[in-house]
Amino acid sequence: MSAQSRGTQWRIWDLHVHTPASVVQHFGPNDGATWDRYFAELESLPADLKVLGINDYWFLDGYRRVLQAKESGRLQNLEAIFPVVELRLEMFSGVGGPWKRVNLHVIFDPDIGVETIQQQFINALSNEFALAPGAERASWSGAVTRESLEDLGRAIKNSVPTPELPDYGSDLQEGFNNLVVPLQAVKSLLGKSYLKGRTLVGIGRAEWADIKWADGSIGSKKSVINFADLVFTASQDISTWRNLVEGLRQSNVTHKLLDCSDAHHWSDSVQYERLGRCNTWINASPSFAGLSHALGEFDERVHVGLEPPVLSRIRRHPHHFIDRVRISSSDPSEHKHFNYEVPLNSGFVAIIGNKGQGKSAFLDSVALAGNSSRTGEFAFLNPKRFLSSGNRSAGEYHSELFWADGSERRRSFVDGHDPAGPVQVEYLPQAFVERVCTSDPKSVDDDEFEAELRSILFTHIPEDERAGELTFDALLARRTQSVEDKLATHRRDLKRLVESFLVSCRFRATNWLADVESKIAKKDAEVKKAEADLGAARGELKALEAHGNSNPELTVLRETATELAKQRDSQQANLATLLVDAGELEQHLLRLTSLEQRIEAASDDAVSLNSEAAELLATSPPDTAVEGELVRLVVNRKALADWRARTVRTQASNAASTRSAQEELEDLEERLKSATPCVSG
Structure with a gap:
């Protein structure tokens, strides 16, 4: 070649x-x-x-x-x-x-x-x-020469006003333009x-x-x-x-x-x-x-x-690119089978030729010098062909790789794979490709092909992206586990959000917003009316004081109205406190319900984990067996029930106190109204 x-x-x-x-x-x-x-x-x-x-x-x-x-x-x-x-x-x-x-x-x-x-x-x-257009005043001879273009340019320039000539180029340039x-x-x-x-x-x-x-x-x-x-x-x-x-x-x-x-x-x-x-x-x-x-x-x-x-x-990775290949012998005049040097393209190289024209010989030689681990599957450099016992001259030949970084590596044809050296060339011999391409998809050969592909893929992953792993499978497992962990975290977060959403939905189903707003508006109206009545009563009292501060009956009525107003204000404050407590108790019950649901979910997770552990332990060696449950979740359900019962009782007591306070407030309002006409009279 x-x-x-x-x-x-x-x-x-x-x-x-x-x-x-x-x-x-x-x-x-x-x-x-x-x-x-x-x-x-x-x-x-x-x-x-x-x-x-x-x-x-x-x-x-x-x-x-x-x-x-x-x-x-x-x-x-x-x-x-x-x-x-x-x-x-x-x-x-x-x-x-x-x-x-x-x-x-x-x-x-x-x-x-x-x-x-x-x-x-x-x-x-x-x-x-x-x-x-604009050059029609000149004439054209019809042949392109420097002289004819200069004549044309000169004629064009002669036809323009003298003040415009500085805007024009040489005669040749204007003729060409x-x-x-x-x-x-x-x-x-x-x-x-x-x-x-x-x-x-x-x-x-x-x-x-x-x-x-x-x-x-x-x-x-x-x-x-x-x-x-x-x-x-x-x-x-x-x-x-x-x-x-x-x-x-x-x-x-x-x-x-x-x-x-x-x-x-x-x-x-x-x-x-x-x-x-x-x-x-x-x-x-x-x-x-x-x-x-x-x-x-x-x-x-x-x-x-x-x-x-x-x-x-x-330029960044010259040690990854082969510049040229040399295949020769120790004495070219004596051993003439191989003596050539082939430059390789850094992009794509295709070796084309009929059967028996040296394609396998060349590829085996490149792989040998690159320390390929598949020397046992070489098509040409094997004991049945060129390395047969009858070919004593095989050891006189060698192949040499010259890399783009200036380094080189030379190996004799009779050398095998060096386990201590780095594999610089990945090689899939024809015999290997034919075997895996015609194999049963479930066979060992198919697994071998997939393993080879994974190995090649791993060599193309930069060192800083391998996370310290030594194989493609280990890196894939690490990356996959990381993704699975993130998914599990997202599932847990989503579960909590769903539970919170369901609690909110149940609360809204039993407490319509319009009803709550209506109750608040009604109470606001009652408070405003009471304040207006109080203002009117105070005005009337002041009027009475102006007409007769020495009247004992008026003094008693004034003191009675003042006392009733104080009692009414106190009762309103008490009622407001009771209403706030009622709202807090309702929220407390909702949070308690959410907690109970999360406890039930955790119990389900524990059951699932114990089931998976049982399946795994069933296939483990006897000395690794574990008795009983692997995960145990203890829930004090009595304490939880007591907690809920106490909260419900407190809520009922609060409701009774609220009703009583509302009744007392209404009574005070009536008494205050009764006192006002008497004072007026």
């Missing part, structure tokens, strides 16, 4: 980069010195940035020069370079300034030759070009044989977003973005990327957003549109097919941020 590619990896892709040959750029003059610095900066890009898209608007000169540098031995840090053409559509957005037209980016398969792109796309669009093409013409060309299936279309998000969602533009706004395969942005804050993606998704339009640099400046510039300022990670091969695949699985293969989650896991 020869060395193979590691497969798809996470790389940074910046598909929107300008060069010194671009229509708009801030690198400097398009000369040798500027290009030398440009290539040096490309070679100093972040190590993870492996793919560039060279975008110089209509022109491919910059792409040609970068490609030539790559072919001559420079830019070896870059794995792929894509040609990109950016053009303006016959569509305006709501933004002002020179970049007010919607931008369309066409990404070409790098395998397409530069001349093919020039002839089959750029030149083929010549007959479709039109001047943007005012040259537009219809979307349909682009669609038609990209569907022809030379280009069909070999291009991807991107649209600038900022300009597209400024097209108003109005009745007259909503159709064209959706049409142009849904024609695109992806959307470009150059955000100053990458934390907004996910919200932008979701916003596009909710608008039911193309949401595959790539945040690229749109580099017009050197890497040391303070401007955000600078070389190397890109955090778009794509998990794909560095090719046109890889990019197309990644866009098809956008949510899984595209990430914008400092690093994808999988790379974060590798």
Whole structure:
């Protein structure tokens, strides 16, 4: 088996980069010195940035020069370079300034030759070009060259008032800005044989977003973005990327957003549109097919941020990831069966091949070097095959694992499992899988498979979440017991709440709120009437005193009325106390009833516990047997009955005293009324 590619990896892709040959750029003059610095900066890009898209608007000169540098031995840090053409559509957005037209980016398969792109796309669009509104006073020759665009820009600038010229860019820039093409013409060309299936279309998000969602533009706004395969942005804050993606998704339009640099400046510039300022990670091969695949699985293969989650896991736990596998012999010239090194992908690895092509041999070798405990079930490295007594050279071969943290482990083919060492690779050999998959669900083999799965699951639980347990079953039991304890507590609390609720319901059933309020209102009315009568009597007494304080009869009547009023006030206070005592006695009886119900519930629980204990003890060894009841609840029912009887008697006595007090109060009221007319007379 020869060395193979590691497969798809996470790389940074910046598909929107300008060069010194671009229509708009801030690198400097398009000369040798500027290009030398440009290539040096490309070679100093972040190590993870492996793919560039060279975008110089209509022109491919910059792409040609970068490609030539790559072919001559420079830019070896870059794995792929894509040609990109950016053009303006016959569509305006709501933004002002020179970049007010919607931008369309066409990404070409790098395998397409530069001349093919020039002839089959750029030149083929010549007959479709039109001047943007406001530039009709200029003329257009029909061929896209730097000179023709400069002529167009110069003519446009000559047609505007002199005070407005500072608002315009260079002749080349203004010529480019005012040259537009219809979307349909682009669609038609990209569907022809030379280009069909070999291009991807991107649209600038900022300009597209400024097209108003109005009745007259909503159709064209959706049409142009849904024609695109992806959307470009150059955000100053990458934390907004996910919200932008979701916003596009909710608008039911193309949401595959790539945040690229749109580099017009050197890497040391303070401007955000600078070389190397890109955090778009794509998990794909560095090719046109890889990019197309990644866009098809956008949510899984595209990430914008400092690093994808999988790379974060590798960085935090490098000892969990195998970097590569080496299988060789002590003397490759003498022992030639195995001599290769295979890099492994940190994500997903599939081994494909016909029977007898080494799949089991490779897997057994990896498991052996990882100290798997299932060496007895290896399909290749076993005494019946490669490790047979007739193969004396087996001990000359070894397998070696190189981990992402730089550590390595080497084992000879004749070595077995090391019980004292850690198991670094969990391995389910084919024989084991076949046995458990064809076994009876109630057999030992099925239990073994479940135990293996539990063991693997346990290895993926972080140490700080294992609660000190050593196995999955122990951790599950601890977690389950905790949940059961919480449920039991909640059941007890709920039971108490239900009992309290039932007591309240019974009280309300025998004491309607309207009745209680009616009685209170009646007593309030009686008290108010008595107070009014008392006031009237006192007034009459004062009047009599004014007419004749020396009258002995009046003096006696006044003293009698005063004494009756005192007795009435005292009796009212006594009655109020008796009513309060009656309410407290009623609440006392209700609480006593609740307590009796809880005692009965506890008695039921004790019976249930004794029943469970009896079942458990019935299966226990003889020396662990327990005689009698395990739980015994003693209830002094006589004391409880006496307590209730005393309370009921007290309640009856209180009721009698209340009736007597009410009768005495009524008698006093009558006597006070009788005294008042006499005084009046």
